[in-house]
Amino acid sequence: MAKPQDRQLVEQWRSMQTTYFQTAGALERALEAKFNIGLTEFEILDLVAESADAACRMKQLGERTPMTQSAMSKVVDRLDKAGLISRQSCEDDRRSLFLELTDAGRALHRQAAVEHRALLRENLGKD
Amino acid sequence: MAKPQDRQLVEQWRSMQTTYFQTAGALERALEAKFNIGLTEFEILDLVAESADAACRMKQLGERTPMTQSAMSKVVDRLDKAGLISRQSCEDDRRSLFLELTDAGRALHRQAAVEHRALLRENLGKD
DNA sequence: ACAACTTATATGACGCGTCATTGAATGACA
DNA sequence: TGTCATTCAATGACGCGTCATATAAGTTGT
Numbered sequence: 001m002a003k004p005q006d007r008q009l010v011e012q013w014r015s016m017q018t019t020y021f022q023t024a025g026a027l028e029r030a031l032e033a034k035f036n037i038g039l040t041e042f043e044i045l046d047l048v049a050e051s052a053d054a055a056c057r058m059k060q061l062g063e064r065t066p067m068t069q070s071a072m073s074k075v076v077d078r079l080d081k082a083g084l085i086s087r088q089s090c091e092d093d094r095r096s097l098f099l100e101l102t103d104a105g106r107a108l109h110r111q112a113a114v115e116h117r118a119l120l121r122e123n124l125g126k127d
Numbered sequence: 128m129a130k131p132q133d134r135q136l137v138e139q140w141r142s143m144q145t146t147y148f149q150t151a152g153a154l155e156r157a158l159e160a161k162f163n164i165g166l167t168e169f170e171i172l173d174l175v176a177e178s179a180d181a182a183c184r185m186k187q188l189g190e191r192t193p194m195t196q197s198a199m200s201k202v203v204d205r206l207d208k209a210g211l212i213s214r215q216s217c218e219d220d221r222r223s224l225f226l227e228l229t230d231a232g233r234a235l236h237r238q239a240a241v242e243h244r245a246l247l248r249e250n251l252g253k254d
Numbered sequence: 255a256c257a258a259c260t261t262a263t264a265t266g267a268c269g270c271g272t273c274a275t276t277g278a279a280t281g282a283c284a
Numbered sequence: 285t286g287t288c289a290t291t292c293a294a295t296g297a298c299g300c301g302t303c304a305t306a307t308a309a310g311t312t313g314t
C-alpha cells in the first residue's frame with residue numbers, strides 16, 4: 001500500500017521544506033544582524049524598490065507575494081515606523097495607499113540586497 | 128548593476144516560496160478541517176510512523192526535519208495531550224524519550240496520510 | 255440621493271515557532 | 285569518587301502570521 005510514487009512525492013516535499021527553512025533562516029539571521037530588519041520586511045522593500053511606476057501599490061503588491069493582506073499591512077506598518085517606507089493616500093481612491101521608499105529605505109535596501117542575493121546564491125545556487 | 132543572474136535567483140526563490148506556502152496552506156487547512164491536527168503535528172506522526180525500529184527517538188527525529196528542538200518538543204507535547212502519541216522514558220539513557228504512536232494515532236495517521244499524499248500530488252505533481 | 259453591496263486597509267485575539275534558559279542525566283578525567 | 289563539561293528535553297517570554305472583524309471609501313440600482 002506504500003506506493004513508491006507517494007514516497008517520491010514525500011521526499012520531494014521534505015527536501016523543499018529543508019532548503020526553504022535553511023535559506024529563509026540564513027536570510028533572516030543575516031538581515032536581522034546586519035540591518036536590523038526581518039526577511040519579510042526586506043521582501044516588501046524589495047518589491048517596492050522594483051516598482052518604479054506610480055500606482056496605488058499596497059493592493060497590487062499583495063498579488064506579487066504569498067503574504068496575507070493582514071501580514072502585509074503589519075509589515076508595512078513596521079517599515080513605516082522604522083522610517084524606511086512612506087504610505088501616502090491615493091488621490092483617486094482614498095481607500096488605497098501608495099507606497100514608496102524613503103531615502104533611508106532606499107539606502108538600506110541597496111545594501112541589504114547585496115547580502116540577500118549572496119545568500120540566495122549560497123543556498124540555491126547550483127554549486 | 129542589476130545582474131541578470133541575480134534576477135534569476137530571486138525569481139527562483141520567490142517561486143519556491145509561493146509553491147511552499149500554497150502547498151503548506153492547503154495541507155494545513157485540509158488536515159485541520161478533516162482530522163483536527165496541524166501540518167507539523169502530521170509531520171511528526173508521519174516520521175514516527177516511518178520509524179518501525181526501536182530507538183530513543185525524540186533526538187534522532189530532530190535530524191530528519193528542519194524543525195527546532197524546541198518546536199519538536201511542543202508539537203510532541205500537543206500530540207501526547209491529544210492521545211495520538213506516547214512518550215516513554217528510555218531505560219539506558221533517562222534523558223532521552225522514546226516515541227510511539229498510540230492506536231488512535233496510528234489510525235489517524237493512516238487516514239490523514241491519504242489526504243496528505245493526494246494534496247502533495249495536486250500541488251507538486253508534474254501535471 | 256439613499257440603501258445595499260463591494261473593496262482597500264487596519265486591528266485584536268490567538269496560536270505557533272524561536273531564542274535563551276533551566277533541569278536533569280550522563281560522560282570524562284584526575 | 286568528586287568536579288566540570290556536555291547532552292536531552294521542557295519551558296517562559298516574545299514576535300510574527302492568521303483569522304475574523306472593523307472602519308472607511310467607493311459603487312450600483314432605484
